[in-house]
Amino acid sequence: MHRAISAAASVLICAAAQGQSFNLDLGLDSGVPSNAYGAVGFPGFWNSFGPEVAPPGGVFNGPLMDIAGAPTSATVRQIGANSVQAADDAATTGDAEALMDDYAQATNSPLDQCYFFSGIQNGTYEVLTYGWTPNHPERLSRLRVDPPAIGGPLDVGGAWTGQHVEGVTYARHRITVSNGQINLHSGLFGGNVLSSMNGIQIVRLPDPACAGDINGDGAVNFDDLNILLVHWDKPDGATFSQGDIDGSNTVDFDDLNTLLTTWAATCS
Ligand SMILES: [Ca+2]
Ligand SMILES: [Ca+2]
Ligand SMILES: [Ca+2]
Ligand SMILES: [Ca+2]
Structure with missing residues (x-):
């Protein structure tokens, strides 16, 4: 009995840490992904923003719910994007279409689009940014987080292949957060090009003692092993939620x- 209570308590502690993950969908015209959709991060609640997120010449401030749909003290501020666009790319459907066929756009004249997150719990995160433009495979959006522990600017764009591919869609x-802030961007200051941002996922990574908890449910078990094996040796880059625990870009x-x-570890 005591053991059962301890196990339940440890699950609650880890669930709280995972709760500090956020999903954002920019643009409403193509819909909002369902809570079951994880893209290449965690499934869960998607914060959704319409034209208000990109006021011409202005600043947007908004509160954020976590992936459990609970209110948090975290907020996002956006400057630089000056419109929200949508186009039905014939290759995308369903939840992927809801995320990818609408997007915030910046002209990079001079500002790129900048997202400043505040009130983020300190810890280590994987930041997934989607900068794909429907019907414009030639358009490249330079995505970056400053300053990340792993990953520099990446030019993202191309034709939809039926799934998310690093460098094509995301x-x-x-980044290790010590001041409650995560700052990220799409575009290039003064670049005078169009750049896109379809959405953002901020994935809280588990503490080292629970590093194998790939699905963020507070336990390291066969569910996590199965995810890892499904994405074993994935050729197009891998995310934490696909089993790349150490951020090396491969699952190996x-x-x-x-x-x-960390098998069967007690998360705390
Ligand atoms: Ca959308
Ligand atoms: Ca579509
Ligand atoms: Ca797990
Ligand atoms: Ca790896």
Whole structure:
């Protein structure tokens, strides 16, 4: 009985940490992803923003709910994007279409689009930014987080292949937050080009003792192992939620070893 109570308590502690993950969908015209949609991060509640997120020449401030749909003290401020666009790319459907066929746009004349997150709990995060433009595979959006521990600026764009591909639809960065802030961008200051941002996922990574908790449910078990094996040796880059525990961009024996080292760990 005591053991059962302890296990339940540890799950609650880890669930609270995972709760500090956020999903954002920019643009409403193509819909909002369902809570079951994880893209390349965690599934859960999607904060959704319409034209208000990109006021011409202005600043947007908005509160954020976590992926459990609970209110938080975190907020996002946006400057630089000056319109929200939508176009039905024939290749995208369903939740992917809801995320990708609408987007905030900046002209980079001079400002790129900048997202400043405040009130973020300190810890390590994987930041997933989507900068794909429907019907314009030639358009590249330079996505960056400053300053990340892993990952520099990445030019993102191309034709939809039926799934998310790093460098085509998204960029991934890792950042350790010590001041409650995450800052990220699409575009290039003074670049005088169009740049896009479809959405953002901020994925809270588990503490090292629970590093193998790939799905963020507070336990390291066969569910996590299964995710890792499904994405084993994934050729187009991998995210934490796909099993790349160490951020090396591949799912391999290093990740498997970490998962097994933390197997059945009590998360705290
Ligand atoms: Ca949308
Ligand atoms: Ca579509
Ligand atoms: Ca797990
Ligand atoms: Ca790895």
